[in-house]
Amino acid sequence: MATSSEPALIHARGLTKRFGAFTAVDAVDFDVAPGESFGFLGPNGAGKTSTVRMIGCVSPVTEGVLTVLGLDPAADSSRIKSRIGVVPQQDTLDMELTVRENLVIYGRYFDLSRREAGRRADELLEFVQLGERAKSQVEPLSGGMKRRLTIARSLINEPSLLLLDEPTTGLDPQARHLLWDRLYRLKQRGVTLVLTTHFMDEAEQLCDRLVVMDKAKIVAVGSPRELIEQYSTREVLELRFPADAAPTDGSIFDGVASRVEQLPDRVLLYADDGEAAAVVLHERGVRPETSLVRRSSLEDVFLRLTGRSLIE
Amino acid sequence: MTAALRVLEFNAMGYRRVWRGTLFSTFLSPVLFLAAMGLGLGAFVDQGGNGALGPFSYAAFLAPGLLAGQAMQTAGFESTYPIMGAIIWDRTYFGMLATPITVTGIVFGTLGWMAVRLAMVSTAFFIVMVAFGLVASPLGILSIGVGVMTGLAFAAPIMAFAATRKNDQAFSMIFRFGLTPMFLFSGTFFPIERLPARIQLLAEILPLHHGVALARHLCLGDAADRSDQVVHVVVLSAYIVAGTIAALITFRRTLVR
Numbered sequence: 212m213a214t215s216s217e218p219a220l221i222h223a224r225g226l227t228k229r230f231g232a233f234t235a236v237d238a239v240d241f242d243v244a245p246g247e248s249f250g251f252l253g254p255n256g257a258g259k260t261s262t263v264r265m266i267g268c269v270s271p272v273t274e275g276v277l278t279v280l281g282l283d284p285a286a287d288s289s290r291i292k293s294r295i296g297v298v299p300q301q302d303t304l305d306m307e308l309t310v311r312e313n314l315v316i317y318g319r320y321f322d323l324s325r326r327e328a329g330r331r332a333d334e335l336l337e338f339v340q341l342g343e344r345a346k347s348q349v350e351p352l353s354g355g356m357k358r359r360l361t362i363a364r365s366l367i368n369e370p371s372l373l374l375l376d377e378p379t380t381g382l383d384p385q386a387r388h389l390l391w392d393r394l395y396r397l398k399q400r401g402v403t404l405v406l407t408t409h410f411m412d413e414a415e416q417l418c419d420r421l422v423v424m425d426k427a428k429i430v431a432v433g434s435p436r437e438l439i440e441q442y443s444t445r446e447v448l449e450l451r452f453p454a455d456a457a458p459t460d461g462s463i464f465d466g467v468a469s470r471v472e473q474l475p476d477r478v479l480l481y482a483d484d485g486e487a488a489a490v491v492l493h494e495r496g497v498r499p500e501t502s503l504v505r506r507s508s509l510e511d512v513f514l515r516l517t518g519r520s521l522i523e
Numbered sequence: 524m525t526a527a528l529r530v531l532e533f534n535a536m537g538y539r540r541v542w543r544g545t546l547f548s549t550f551l552s553p554v555l556f557l558a559a560m561g562l563g564l565g566a567f568v569d570q571g572g573n574g575a576l577g578p579f580s581y582a583a584f585l586a587p588g589l590l591a592g593q594a595m596q597t598a599g600f601e602s603t604y605p606i607m608g609a610i611i612w613d614r615t616y617f618g619m620l621a622t623p624i625t626v627t628g629i630v631f632g633t634l635g636w637m638a639v640r641l642a643m644v645s646t647a648f649f650i651v652m653v654a655f656g657l658v659a660s661p662l663g664i665l666s667i668g669v670g671v672m673t674g675l676a677f678a679a680p681i682m683a684f685a686a687t688r689k690n691d692q693a694f695s696m697i698f699r700f701g702l703t704p705m706f707l708f709s710g711t712f713f714p715i716e717r718l719p720a721r722i723q724l725l726a727e728i729l730p731l732h733h734g735v736a737l738a739r740h741l742c743l744g745d746a747a748d749r750s751d752q753v754v755h756v757v758v759l760s761a762y763i764v765a766g767t768i769a770a771l772i773t774f775r776r777t778l779v780r
Binding site for chain 1: 529540614617619780
């Protein structure tokens with residue numbers, strides 16, 4: 212957490228965004244410390260993107276307090292923008308330009324000399340492993356390559372704060388792991404990362420601390436480990452039953468777990484010792500088709516906090 | 524200001540790739556128009572003419588009007604599809620806005636680039652006119668500037684409109700029911716005095732007639748009444764200023780949410 216000796220890089224109190232009558236972000240509070248990597252986790256439509264767009268000074272704050280790098284987005288947006296990098300949810304690459312030109316012109320937007328922009332462009336293309344595609348057009352690149360190019364572009368001004376809105380959505384596992392690796396290196400260099408995601412493994416890999424957002428509000432804050440400890444148990448026992456053979460009377464699970472979730476085909480028992488719970492249930496005559504003990508994950512926390520029903 | 528220059532630079536960077544292709548068509552189009560309408564139709568008109576054009580050939584009468592008309596067509600294209608592309612298809616403007624580039628920079632940089640394109644097209648047209656021997660006055664060179672102004676008088680309001688659209692359906696309407704009739708009835712091919720009084724008034728309100736008349740007077744060197752020329756410049760400027768203000772408003776509304 213940000214302390215008084217170390218001012219927050221991003222500071223939000225009662226931060227609100229409304230579009231007409233619709234409230235996208237409803238009075239959220241959070242602080243991001245320098246060097247931290249901070250995640251916004253939540254289902255689609257929870258308000259993550261709107262929050263990040265306000266931080267990036269491309270969406271005016273409706274209400275509340277927001278400072279970024281100690282500056283007010285309403286008054287100093289150009290100064291803030293010159294020091295941050297943005298990876299938007301949808302790529303905004305220039306299709307008419309080559310891969311390298313995309314980086315050079317972006318450097319020019321930050322007032323770099325042509326020479327310096329070119330030097331950084333070459334360096335960044337190596338960093339995201341696109342050096343060999345420097346002269347190719349953007350259009351034929353794969354999704355993963357475009358995403359890497361977008362990340363390279365966001366780094367052209369050597370930002371101290373990088374905003375990433377769903378950086379790996381739609382990528383295959385190889386591309387995703389390569390991106391994570393690059394982001395981890397940036398973090399090691401002291402770049403503050405703020406990212407939104409609905410991938411739990413991404414949040415666990417990259418985030419020191421995260422907030423879970425649901426329906427425009429922040430519903431939980433903490434490190435991935437803290438959240439698991441607070442909202443779930445150490446282990447989860449997953450029992451799968453053949454169709455129509457699941458126990459109809461839920462009371463049979465009483466006392467074995469701190470929380471029981473009955474799904475159409477499965478029963479999830481949240482317990483600190485999953486194995487022990489399984490033994491007790493066996494003694495009670497419960498005979499599942501399969502039985503699996505696993506460690507609790509952020510996904511369990513996420514589903515508990517934001518519910519299982521589809522949000523559409 | 525820097526922001527606008529950067530946006531102009533972005534456009535120039537993209538154009539660098541395609542300039543060879545456009546160079547050919549930029550010269551071809553005036554050659555074709557002047558050959559067919561100026562020399563072909565012109566010979567016909569001049570033969571059967573009643574001297575209504577005074578000492579000038581029909582081709583010399585027509586050419587400056589075509590220069591202004593061509594500027595209008597170029598502006599019409601540049602201010603519709605590329606603008607929609609940068610807002611909706613490629614989202615280029617959103618990429619710019621994540622940097623210190625501002626909405627004002629985008630609007631002025633884009634208009635600045637259009638001015639550059641219009642100057643290229645008008646210069647090419649003027650060179651062809653000179654080659655055909657259709658420029659009677661040295662002041663004719665100023666018609667390049669008239670081409671730029673005429674183009675911007677269309678580009679600014681049309682791009683303001685384009686930024687309010689979600690798809691490109693309206694654009695073909697602009698060409699079909701806006702620019703094409705204007706091209707035909709704004710004095711390019713015949714003096715607007717031949718039109719019924721109401722239509723003539725309409726032509727005088729719309730910008731193309733003023734570009735056509737101004738370019739024609741400059742090229743023929745027959746600027747009889749100087750106050751008329753001032754009116755042409757004022758009307759074109761008014762369209763440019765009003766269109767730019769409108770574009771600043773609609774661009775901000777679309778790009779900043």
